[in-house]
Amino acid sequence: MAKRTFPMGALFVTVLALAFAFSLSITPLVAQDNPTPTPIVAEAGSGGTQIVFWNGLTGSDGVTLNEMTKKFAEENPGYSVRTESMVWDVLYQKLQAALVAGDAPDVVVMHTDEMPQFVNFGALQPVDFIYGTGPDQIDPADFSPSALESLKMNDQYYGVFLDNHGWGTWVNNALFEAAGLDPSQPPVGFDAFVEMAQKLTLDANGKHPNEEGFDPENIVQYGTTVSWMRVTFLTLLYQNGGRFVNEDGTTGVNSEAGMRALQMMHDLIFKYNVAPKPAGFDNWQSFAAGRIAIIPEGSWFRNFLVLDNPDIEFTVWPMVQLGDQPATWMSAHVFYIPVTTEGEKLAAVQKYIKWISDNSIMWAESGQIPARLSLQAELDPDTYPSNIVFAQAFNEFGRFDEMTPARTELMSALDPELDAVLNGQKSVEEGLNAAAERMNAILARG
Secondary structure (H helix, E strand, O other): OOOOOOOOOHHHHHHHHHHHHHHOOOOOOOOOOOOOOOOEEEEEOOOOEEEEEEEOOOOHHHHHHHHHHHHHHHHOOOEEEEEEEOOHHHHHHHHHHHHHHOOOOOEEEEEHHHHHHHHHOOOEOOOHHHEOOOOOOEOHHHOOHHHHHOOEEOOEEOOEEOOEEEEEEEEEHHHHHHOOOOOOOOOEOHHHHHHHHHHOOEEOOOOOOOOOOOOOOOEEEEOOOOOOHHHHHHHHHHHOOOOOEOOOOOEOOOOHHHHHHHHHHHHHHHOOOOOOOOOOOOHHHHHHOOOEOEEEEEOOHHHHHHOOOOOOOEEEEEOOEOOOOOOEEEEOEEEEOEOOOOHHHHHHHHHHHHHHHHOHHHHHHHOOEOOOHHHHOOOOOOOOHHHHHHHHHHHHHEEOOOOOOOHHHHHHHHHHHHHHHHOOOOOHHHHHHHHHHHHHHHHHOO
């Protein structure tokens, strides 16, 4: 197995500390106590070669991964795995601090979005040696080419997929049937979607928004919702032909496509009265209570329904097409290897990653999508209908956000403006122009 070696003495730690302190967009750090809250720790196996593994999977998906890790340790008794799970924001801060202190984990799971900033500061090592057709490697041909490309920087791969995940559409069958609609027939186009949502929206007197006497202040059932504002907006931006970051290095959120995307979301709330204002509205519980008929939501929504609300009969669509072209936001959980991992530990991490990847059909139980195409083909349609629908959509028209080291800071500039617009505090133009001004200043810093 080929491997790379890295100088990890005082010079490296000092340079890395300065890089994080002056430039990283999450939080400038020097070595310090680990952030709280205390990680959830799980131990698997008792072998002499221990792998220290950090991730942000603190929900039911983390439980699934821990069970997979136990099976790995059972089949490979020479290894043990100490898994520390913590909320994502804490993970990023703790990883920075650990890298500065020279005490990083052996392997970590993050999203594709976080890769550029850590790669730019020399914190992650390339993993080209993991890809290939050898017995200890993973065949790159078993991944969607467009998805695999999202793991490449400087003509090298820096991660290995745990999954693909992203945005789609979930509908409550009972509410559709009560409205005389077929839940297996998604609409195409914004006008058709509005017409369907109006039929699924009711006030306390049983009237629809397009009927005389409808009371917009007393809605008891909404046809739809904007759900996670950022991801719904990005999806509609892509559907309208826009980009998050343009080729010239400026943001595309206030382009014509961006304005059209956010106007659609705004109109669902304020013009057509088929979606609630986001402030104080619980989308998941409202869907479970029969107060929302159509919810744009992530692949991870599966377990909320299957495990926590098994009485709800639902149908899954690819992300409904409101713009000119099909598109949906997607991301991934990815294994990354810090530059401090080498020698015996690096070989152990490669073995662990390959085992998890080879057996990632088990990961479908988390609601996420196995990234390997061969394993997607093995999914049972009766058990994993949403995984299959999402996988097909991601392979056909999924869109990763454009890679930028400043992504976290850019989203922090965008999110409050979306919130202000969709809660009626700013116009679409005011909100997106304000967001773009801040975002372009961030991008201009390089």
